[in-house]
Amino acid sequence: MKLKSLFFIYACFLLIACNQSDSEIENTPTENPASSEAMYFPPSGSDVWETKSLSSLGWHQDKAQDLLNYLQSKNSKSFIILQNGRIVMEHYFSGHTATTPWYWASAGKTLTSTVTGIAEQEGFININNKVSTYIGIGWTSAPLAKENLITCKNLLNMTSGLDDSLGDNVSPANLQYKADAGTRWAYHNVYVKLQDVVAAATGQTWSQYFNTKLRDKIGMTGSWIQSGDNSVYWSNTRSMARFGLLALNNGNWNGNQIINTAYFQNAVNTSQNINLAYGYLWWPNGKSSYHLPQTQFQFNGKLIPSAPDDMFCALGKNDQKIYVVPGKKLVIIRMGDAADNVNLALSDFDDVLWQKINAVIN
Template sequence: MKKTILLLSYLFLSSCNTDESSSSNSNEGMYFPPIGSTSWETKTIASLGWNETEVQPLLDYLEEKNTKSFIVLHNGKIVMENYFNGHSASETWYWASAGKTLTATVTGIAEQEGYININNKVSDYLGVGWTSAPLEKENLITNKHLLTMTSGLDDALGDDVSPANLQYVADAGTRWAYHNVYVKLQDVIAQATGQTWTNYFNTKLRDKIGMTGGAWIQNNGLSVYWSTTRNMARFGLLALNKGKWENNQIVPESYMNNATSTSQNINLAYGYLWWLNGKSNYHLPQSQFQFTGTLIPTAPSDMYCALGKNDQKIYVIPSRKIVIIRMGNAADGVNMALSDFDEVLWQKIRAVIN
């Protein structure tokens, strides 16, 4: 049985009221849920003119595909909030690699505060020998190379980011490869700020947007973020609003624009640890093959995404003022980030949002 937090209201279906709601929606400003409160304003499917008859097929598909939670925001307000398979609004779940975007965001904050420069080499902060690459090759690797997955280090050696496991394959900037070496940015920030990564993250990002209760948990030597689904939605809302929460510009807008744009010329569908839709070609994790076309053809071309193992999703669509969250187990077996599930899911989402 599904547990649906937000009941999809069928009030205000008269043409007069629908027209009034549509006019109001077109003029409303971005809404931000209060810090330190569980309240969050909602709006109805009907008020947006979306297709209510396609909601149940979407929910059925989500439940069938091992989903635990699903949220849709429009202009910051909750339109759908659904929980499945025994999960609840108060329970936490892991972000997996969708949490890479948290690291990218905090990197932008640390640069704004003058602690780091993303164009500086990593060894300026961690010292030499943080990899097993020859010194002249290690010194080519900048913080930006970590943000863009172009470190040139061997991605075939697993998740371990100890120096012995970070081995040279190509010069930094010449090869795109999905690699957990990005987590060294957390060490860079800790070293530069003189704080623990967790403390800097909590005070500069988590607490400022009300992501209460979330935590970094160690898993096989890597920190993985866990939170409620609403906390993931708060972060998605920050990303939609280009790093601004109400009147507080937490991350520079220029940095967020760069983070959600093509960051290098190898994988056009990759920014600063964000995936980008609508590009002419893309690469996938664990592959050096270039695929022609867009990541998710059915999804809006301006969409950018945080994608994690076992289908953790943050979809941000600026043109529609929409944020969509999906947490759960893998829809169809284990996958690293993108899967066929994204395309089918978007067909069903499209049927609802027209």
């Protein structure tokens, strides 16, 4: 009996040990090489840029050509996908090349947003101050009491209250009162006055300050070119991708905090309670409603339903795009002519493009 009892106890001990071992194996996290991989930043002044294959990420290589065919059929000139900073797809269409410059259009508003934040962190401005603190009174034709309501933050989040129906001209005569600042969201070219604010506050030209504090620090190329009433940024596609990579990393470039994280997070999230899908000249996705340029109508639902909820983006006329997806460590760039009809920001192209992208990456 004693021998049988000892055998029974020993068997139970083995069973418990085995169960514990199995449990430990099941609960031990398996390391994902992609998640532990260090973020990559391409060196400045060089064409060197690390790459990854679609297969190494487990993406669907068989769906890539359909995405490229769609891009080409929609008048695209260039397309890049970065994952963790490395190039996974890079394609050029219709004679466009890696060195050909193209305009950012309103996607470049995000450059103005970023440099405004840099000027604030350096103590030159405070975005809560009225615009006239820096460029003087009479910069609009609004009554002085109404003009004095307009802060730099109102220009960043498109709630200046100035009449958006008068075109892009930002001379005082064309900047007319429509509503009190902060009470009405309207997509308006008056945001460019932020460039005057930065220039006046820093004692430098806008281009000088931009180049020194942002462009050169992350290895971008390109320049601001006057086009009618707008100063528009032109660069090659990789320079746009560099800026997208800075955005993916909350304003940090390879350990150098170019723009403070708190400001940047405010910039890429809802900045006022009228258009939930608008930050500081950035468009956050995943909100319950949104407004579009040239209308006061509120659309219900997400800005780009097929895109990830945590995505934020820069949207420019005729479908210039910077998509940033923190959860997937993605930056996606599209430059070109209008995919379909002329548009100022969002178009039907965005959602269909994301359906094609999802077929590749998911």
